[in-house]
Amino acid sequence: MRVLEMLLVTSCVLVLMVSLFRNTINRKIGTIAGIACGSLLAAQLLFEGYRWQMIPVYIVAALLVALLLFRRSKITKPLRFMILALSIVLLGVSVALSVLLPVFHLPKPSGGFSVGTETFHFIDADREETFTEQKGDKRELVVQVWYPAAASGRSGEKNTVFPKDRGLFHTYMQAYSGYLGLPAPALDYWKYSRANSSIHTDLHPAINPYPMVLLSHGMGVGRILHTSQAEHLASHGYIVFAIDHTYSTVVTAFPDKRVTGFLTEQSQDRLFEDSRAILHVWNEDITFVVDQLEKLHSGAVASKFKGMLDMDNIGMMGHSFGGAAAFEAVYSNPRIKAGVNMDGTLFITENRDAMKKPFMFMKSEEFTNINEKQAKYRKTPATDAELKELRLTREQFDNILANRELELKLMDRLSQQGQGRTIYIEGTGHYNFTDLQLYSPLIGLTGMTRSINGTRGAEIVNRYLLEFFNQHLRGTESKLLAGPTEDYPEVKYPNSVYQGE
Known part of the structure; x- marks a missing residue:
């Protein structure tokens, strides 16, 4: 996986841990986490470019940003675990696809020229x-x-x-x-x-x-x-x-x-x-x-x-x-x-x-x-x-x-x-x-x-x-x-x- 792709996946995992393992979350912290995740999503698309293997990650990142920036009420425990399970599956699928179908670069030649x-x-x-x-x-x-x-x-x-x-x-x-x-x-x-x-x-x-x-x-x-x-x-x-x-x-x-x-x-x-x-x-x-x-x-x-x-x-x-x-x-x-x-x-x-x-x-x-x-x-x-x-x-x-x-x-x-x-x-x-x-x-x-x-x-x-x-x-x-x-x-x-x- 490319650098920003790995950072985006990592940020999604961290946001999931912070926002879904707690019944309540500080509004300010949630806003910061949402902006950070959204910024990484934008940076990855802008600087590394879209590829279809990352679609599940894009979906998870977009949902998390919406959840953190626009949530108005508490999430029930069943819904919280449903979101968590779905996100983990989507992230796992995307990581697997990205590893098995990577953005390959040809190996660096060993000569001096x-x-x-x-x-x-x-x-x-x-x-x-x-x-x-x-x-x-x-x-x-x-x-x-x-x-x-x-x-x-x-x-x-x-x-x-x-x-x-x-x-x-x-x-x-x-x-x-x-x-x-x-x-x-x-x-x-x-x-x-x-x-x-x-x-x-x-x-x-x-x-x-x-x-x-x-x-x-x-x-x-x-x-x-x-x-x-x-x-x-x-x-x-x-x-x-x-x-x-x-x-x-x-x-x-x-x-x-x-x-x-x-x-x-x-x-x-x-x-x-x-x-x-x-x-x-x-x-x-x-x-x-x-x-x-x-x-x-x-x-x-x-x-x-x-x-x-x-x-x-x-x-x-x-x-x-x-x-x-x-x-x-x-x-x-x-x-x-x-x-x-x-x-x-x-x-x-x-x-x-x-x-x-x-x-x-x-x-x-x-x-x-x-x-x-x-x-x-x-x-x-x-x-x-x-x-x-x-x-x-x-x-x-x-x-x-x-x-x-x-x-x-x-x-x-x-x-x-x-x-x-x-x-x-x-x-x-x-x-x-x-x-x-x-x-x-x-x-x-x-x-x-x-x-x-x-x-x-x-x-x-x-x-x-x-x-x-x-x-x-x-x-x-x-x-x-x-x-x-x-x-x-x-x-x-x-x-x-x-x-x-």
Whole structure:
């Protein structure tokens, strides 16, 4: 709960104790208590802002103010205890809602740099948009950058997690509420959530250019869910460029206020064909963005990043489908040096074991469960009842199983060649590799995250990402990546991920 919210709840409790546990109350004391409670109510609404979780507290506070300021007669004992019981229930409900659905703020990055951010709008004039039917529609991308900010000089406005513009924020909430299966007003309080970066602040001066990391989101979400990861890397001296892959996000907003939604088709019957076609588009997005970074670095496009982007040390990371995109980008783009796949499936597995670049697979606890099922189905085919529960035909299931076999074998071969590494984190679900785990402890009830505390999960993911990129982009050997550690017992290093013959 926020400070004034806690003070308001406390004042309500104190006023209840003073006014309802006594048969009579001094008129002057009652007036003072009523004014104090009313003032806290007004201050909370004015300075922190209304949110629906506090409605029961607002009701109790308003009733108490009216009771203390306008009471003309004694309250009978039954009525006194009825008011007390109702108030306690309302206050308890409000406190519980405020704790379970808090005004979250992203964790403060652990690095020594302050963090700045701004957004670019890139148009690929040489590439037709394939997700729309409009002729002449060119591929457009919104890319947000986080970077080490100067300690002095021009300081920017503090950034929020979601857009500040009221209309745009409402559009985002409509989109995310549909994604989460909630009514949009239930997410209205997200407007108060704060990030740790400042908008349009100066770049921290440095003798050498900064290494870079590109970031791709999962299918149907967007870059916003990876803000804390980007801020963390930027605070340690990286410049992070996160791509919104247009029409594969829940929502993307362009500078001219145009908004796009999700138009990507990925049918179950053509899962791998569709996924490979989408990967091709995303990989072209990544290649195009790297081209734009070269222009920013050379000064061909005016920006604060002229001469400050280390084009020889570019990393790539992604979550879910973005993890598959990261693997493809590292494999196919000679300018990208190393990469991380956060709990993503690979859709292209042939000939990829020849990759001679460092790559890390970070997997959730679900990964081991899936592997066990994989080994089971290898020996005993799925029953018709199991297929019905999975909503798959036998052909679809067999295709998924075959691709999984190739994927696991590829991961093992990369590890044996010394270029790959696989870790999994106990207690994590698929969305523990995003900021969604920080939004509410109730997220776990949806199955999107698992038992690990969200703050702890974010700390582990951020630490291992930093160690990986420090080792492969800066040449700093990491003891943490060498094997299990007492600091992070949740992190496991399997000898082999393929449980085959």
